[in-house]
Amino acid sequence: MTTTPTLRDVLTSGRFCYGAEVVTTRGFVPADQSSKIVDLGNALTDDPRISWVSITDNPGGNVMLTPEWLGQLLAKRRAQIVVHLTCKDRNRNALESTAWRLASEGLNNVLAMTGDHPKAGFHGLASGSFDLDSVSLIAMLKAMNDGLPVPGRKGEITTLPKTSFYIAGAVSPFKRYERELMPQYFKLLRKISNGAEFIYTQLGYDMRKFHEVKLFLQSHGISLPLIGNVYLLNKTVAGMFYRNDVPGCVVSDKLLALAEKYAAGPDKGRAFFFELAAKQLAVFKGLGFAGGYIGGMAKAESFFEIIDMAEKFGANDWKEFAKEIQFCRDGEFYLFETDGALNREYVRSLEHPGDSKEVNFNYRLSRCVHSAFFTPGTSGFNFMKRIYTGWDKNTGFLSRTAHGVEKVSKLVMFDCCDCGDCSLPDIANLCPQGSCSKNQRNGPCGGSFDGRCELKDKDCIWARAYERLKHYKETKDMLQGQAVFYNAGLKNSSGWANSFLGRDHNAKKEK
């Protein structure tokens, strides 16, 4: 009896394979009617050239029909369906509910991401959830795979049946500056240590950056399946990516100029754009990626045409394509030299970090205070613990006054919102609640552009944290360890008391 290969089998078979992206639409599909999306999904799942179909979850923050709906339809025809699961619209309970549904329907391949900030919905802009992020979502799915322990009605712990999720994480190497690229790579390691088993890259048009992801993983002894992302361009899409209208998607001046030049031709650039996509696939194959993932098309024939074109190239053509498709921007930082060695200037700068405007008086002071009083095991921490233990028994004047002092000082210094579960020590004394649009506690989201936040209103806190930590030669440790989960039950309580009395996530880290 033959068994259907799982996506894990496919991606670890050693054979380069192709995946296709399907994007749902806003609105519903009546049960008795056909739909372009379902027809596209069926055509892709039925074709042997396509090894898996990946279904997006409200991409770009736009509201659409959920991917799990289409996923359960397509899973009846093909086992290798990947459902994207993002944290922007659902809190941890809704994500867990969705994960149970996915597991119940046999949709075991999940790409876990933070997601773009929500766009306008019914009667205005939707607020983002971001209760979890990509790392903590991966950790939750991994915990479900291990058998989730949950309290029963009488308080006893029950272990729920184990799920079989094959968990993917994503990485965004298309960041121009060291301060935003390196945190992306460190976060990738954190995703893997928390349970990611295969990796999608962000879409992009610089093959050197794709190669760099592979080199980075190799340099850490990691050989997980890596999937390169190809998005079929046209003039309109190139313009959107160039203007950074879609967070994390980058097109350079030079590529935009080429897109505009070819789009002015009789075929509107079709031959150029299709060949570009096919060449990118050929490079992924040559570099030893597990697969290439193609998006940006509404017709199954377009996917097949690009794959057929990629398969017809000569065995070594990819080497030339890899040199040809390097559409970087001015000042682009690469972690690796073209000879594969670590960037020598970067290595030197780790030993001799220069000054940074981020290492200001505020940061120096808060570092000193943290190491003196907030580092477990120190005499300062033990002293504060004794004081707060006494105050904690007195729920009246003293504890309220201490909390008031804390609130005012942290508001002035850190833009604190009194969340009660403080992550200042995790982010070089920057506040994820007050200074990050997505409350990211486990590393940067993929949406920053030139070090600025996805929402374009401030510098990304993780780029700032990197600069601070680099000054103290502490960047390597900046994103290590288990995922941080914010405990909303501590909101509007004293973060200091919760820290000294072991009630917050920092106490769990110490265990």
Ligand code: SF4
């Ligand atoms: S307690 Fe919460 S809101 Fe306040 S500084 Fe710390 S992380 Fe930010």
Ligand code: SF4
């Ligand atoms: S501050 Fe950085 S991590 Fe936070 S939302 Fe903006 S780009 Fe993303």
